[in-house]
Amino acid sequence: MEKMKVLIGMASCGIAAGASKVYDKIYALKESEKLDFELVKTGCIGMCFREPLVEIIEDGNSFLYGEIDEKKAVEIFEKHIKLSEPIKEYVVKTDLFETKDDTFWKGQVKIALRNCGVIDPESISDYETQNGYNAIKKILNENISQETVIQSIIDSGLRGRGGGGFSTGMKWKFAFNNKSDEKYIICNADEGDPGAFMDRSVLEGDPHAVLEGMTIAAYAIGGTEGVIYCRAEYPLAIIRLNIALAQAREKGYLGKNIYGKQGFNFDIHVKEGAGAFVCGEETALMASIEGERGMPRRRPPFPAASGLWKKPTNINNVETFANVPSIILNGANSYNIYGTEKSKGTKVFALTGKINRGGLVEVPMGITINDVIFKLGGGIQDNKKFKAVQLGGPSGGCIPEHLTDTIVDYDSVTATGAIMGSGGMVVMDETTCMVDMARFFLDFTQKESCGKCTFCRIGTKRMLEILTRITEGEGREGDIEMLEELSVQIKDNSLCGLGQTAPNPVLTTIKYFRNEYEAHIHSKKCPAHGCKKLLTYTVVEDKCTGCTVCAKNCPVNAITGERKQKHLINQETCIKCGVCFNKCKFEAIKLS
């Protein structure tokens, strides 16, 4: 009989939700009772909405427990770990019986995330037991030619998962065709889109898959040195990458004469980003690795011809690399059976916002957005009404309710005015103001614009000023038209993707929610009650019972009043958070 295995989801967000305490508790109990079972720290299991997660595997049966705190951990230890009696009411997933969250998993296909939440990311042998490094071994053992490897990637239909959507195999082919004794492989792990954490999850949960993907790319194009450009905001990912790198070197998967292949020399190091969104753009990223300001430059020459240190360079994103070993090992057909005609395979999405089941999902291309949000995601929080979903971060757009039957596919999403992007899906309900959303994204791109191109530098600033004015009730006749005009100019006159896509959030919200803009401008009202300057909270005197709930919950002590006396909101200190409005049981807070 196999040993019982207890896995604890310990990616950044699991830890933030309290997984470390749960781990420590179970570890302490294991030690004090001297029980023999395997206790593993694993990566992101995906069900972020039920974090912290504990999975117990015994005799081939898996039980995933959700929302586990220290108290529940003790219970699970006493009953399940010691006596093999699963506690049904805490189980959120198992093959043995149905749970209410089962629809979260239906329709998911895990390729890039195949090992996330399954293995211990800090153990190379765990990765090896899941066919890890077998793809590179297969290539070297069977002497598969570089051209054949590249052709497999082309045939798989894999396209850049960072958002660009360019054929990965073609990119490799260009880099292969440029002759040089030094070539670079860069992994773009500068996941900057706010509201996206796919790459972080892969790096924290399965770092070796990325290393193997990069090594295969190095083999295919003749790469000699690899760089992973990782956000400094992801400290855990950097730690785990460095552990993985040391292990891979020790085992001979990196270094000189890899896996015995004479002349195949390749090593990778991690480069910490310093916090600049524009560095997600490949030419800016390379400038940053070279120690300069991360400013994009003109293309051509493309990186495949002249990239890092002017050498041929191939840049792919984390998720793209994570897919590569599986494609090589199982064949291009194992990947391209999923998806649509032009978008093959699977895509990882980070589901967030006002959704019931926020988390990490991997779905085949071609699934409808509706299915992702309502079937997998379980619909909208607090039974509110769905308004829109934001795809593609600051470069993307908002897709309204009537277009949610759009399928997940590069071209279909682009047709709505949004972009596929790296995979952030932020769901918004009726209380989200779309003008404020547009302002939020413009505020972001305006701050992140590197300042090289005039239209991006000044244009985004002017657009932000107009949007801020509108959300503060100072909108003017002609503002919408001015926004549209500026958008076109910025798109046409910017060098890199940041500027070319910066107006997208504004254009899509104007296109689908023009009435909200008009309400702000003409009647100085925010229909979603989201714009603070247009709101006032006051106490309805004859309804207030003096229960003090509002005063207790006010974060800034703006509400005064004795128990059983009428309360009063001080408008000067009020930050309009709406807590009083939501907490009052007597409808005694008026919103106007």
Next chain:
Amino acid sequence: MRIKRIAIENDANIIQTPIDINKLEPVIEKYKNKKGNLIPILQATQNIYGFVPKTALEYISQKTGLQLSDMFGVATFYAQFRLNPVGKHIIKVCHGTACHVQNANIITDSLMEVLKVKDGETTPDNLFTLESVACLGCCSLAPVMMIDNETFGKLSGKSSVNIVKEIQLKEKN
């Protein structure tokens, strides 16, 4: 735009604090004459002092031959680098999309009100620096903030204030 900060950071605003310059030696030793070393040097400097002191920039420039203007340009371009000292605890309030949708503004507003500082400022007792950051990648726990290396999720204005007050109390004792 990123360069905007150069205009703000004029000499008068950069606080001069005496620093132990010798601590820089190993950093200079490690990175001297290596290509692409500028950002790692600045990162290492900030790790030592908590910020990038002006005197350190001058010293590194002397020792390595890196241009002061290049160093200043890079230090002001990237959000990571600070030219002024920071408080003992750094509060990073996430303003990513998911957090914004879940009302992250309330967290910053509440903390500004309680700590009596503006976004980006340090409290007079040097205990806290309040910052807004783009995304901490814990979107499913939105709204989120990070104090030093610990992340706090599913916050409300009240709970964020309580967390900060607890630290204040601990520091007093």
